[in-house]
Amino acid sequence: MGKDLTLQTAARRQLLWQELDLLCRLGLGQAPVAAEICAVLRALVGADAAALFWLDEQGRPEGFHHEDSPASVRNLFLNEFHLFTGPGETNIHILARPEGPRVGRLLSPGAAYYRSNSHNLLMRPNGHHYTLDLRVEVQGPRGPVTRAVAALFRAHSAGFCHGFSAAEASLLDRACASLQRAFQPQAAPSHLSAHGATGHVLLDGARLRPLSADAPALQLLQAAHVPGLGLYGAGAAALPANLLALLGLLPGQSRLLPVPRGLLALHISPLHAGTQPTAQDAAHWLLTLQLQRPRQIDVVRRVVExxxxxxxxxxxxxxxxxxxxxxxxxxxxxxxxxxxxxxxxxxxxxxxxxxxxxxxxxxx
Structure with a gap:
């Protein structure tokens, strides 16, 4: 009986390793597959929750996915990041620095960490006490660049009443090779499917400031986790004046923004007749949003089943x-x-x- 259980556990772990590698080899980056990656890492090591933070080619934070973070904490992280940048704070910038061990820097963080905003405003409201972190570096033109930070969390109780071990840190470190593959350049996904309702934001023509937004648009913007755009629990009036800049969009443009669970299709068009109008000509502009899910992700999910x-x-x-x-x-x-x-x-x-x-x- 014990031997059979060990074999089942080994087979399950082998399947999880392969699922992780298949997801990262899709060439989508880490944002679209972040939810799936977090679920695999949590199951492989054993944790209450997982989070993944991804960075651009210059090592600047671009977005994140956290499995169970309350809305208030997400808003705080996205809108008030300066609270976590002072002396003694352990933020994503610190964990992304290419120095020290790439795994387990928060295994024994010291007393100062438990007095920091990072712990008391982010970790504690999430119910987290222990953290196991992993820095994912990719070779760039000028040397290694950190492209992601993965983190696993445990509470004092609720199934895990102890911190992470060195063996578990080694297990997470093994995931680094797969996570690095997510940033290897590949062709854009050719198979996309609409996922959920289409959202709309109305902007004025003179200054391109948001005037109103429907419920699907707010939900899509909330779930995008764009820095400076923490909108959980907020209404249309809370949309920032520089919304288009935060989304990296100009009038008349379209783009696919990598976000958790897919690609956010964005398009802004004028709401009046005429050809190629400028922002000064248009009375209003309409921003249309639609979450597009790469079918490659579902291919992996169906295969591993x-x-x-x-x-x-x-x-x-x-x-x-x-x-x-x-x-x-x-x-x-x-x-x-x-x-x-x-x-x-x-x-x-x-x-x-x-x-x-x-x-x-x-x-x-």
Missing amino acids: LPLTPLQREIAVLAGLGHARADSLALTGVSNAALKKHLGAILEVANVGNWDELGRSLRG
Whole structure:
């Protein structure tokens, strides 16, 4: 019985490692897959909650995903970050510095940490007491640059009444190789699906300041976790005057903003007749928002739910991502005979007839 349980635990952990690697190899960055990454890391190490903070190519914080942070704490973190930058504060900038160990800097933080705003205004309201952190560095043109900080949390009780161990720190450190792959440049996602309602914000034509917003727009902006845009529990009147600048958008532009759970499609257009009007010409502008979910994420989720071997999952994911059957020979390194054998097992489990049907079923 004990041996069977150990084997089940090992198999489950192997599946989680592969899921993490598959998600990071999608080439979407970390924002769109942050929720999935947090869930995997929490399960791998064992924690009450997880968080992921990602940074741009210059190492400046861009956004975050926290699994169970209250709205008030998220607003504070996004809008009042200066509270966590004084002496003795351990903020994301500090954890992102390429110095000291990349994992476990908060394993034994010292008495000063427990007197800091970082602990008393962020950690304690979340119910967190112990933190295990990981710095993710990627090689840039001028050397290593921190692109993400992952953190796991435990409370005094509720299942985990002790801090993290050195062995658990080593386990999280192992995740670094996969997390680094998320920042390898790849083509933009070609398969996107609408996820939720479309939101709209009305702006005046003269100064491009928000005048009103519908409920879906507020929800999408809240969930985007853009620095300076903490809007949890707020109404349209709380929208900042520099909303477009915070979103990196100019009149007439469209962009896909990487956010937790997908890409936020943004488009701003004039609300009057005419061709190529300027901001001075338009009486009003309309900002349209729609969360787009890359189908690659769902492909990984569906594949890991199938009772397949690790190699068979690698093959199945290639079909779901739109690769040709012939491509899988070079990408997996298997022979044609081995591919035929594994593909037969995959098709049977997925209840489809051929490679193309497998890809379509995994994309949904």
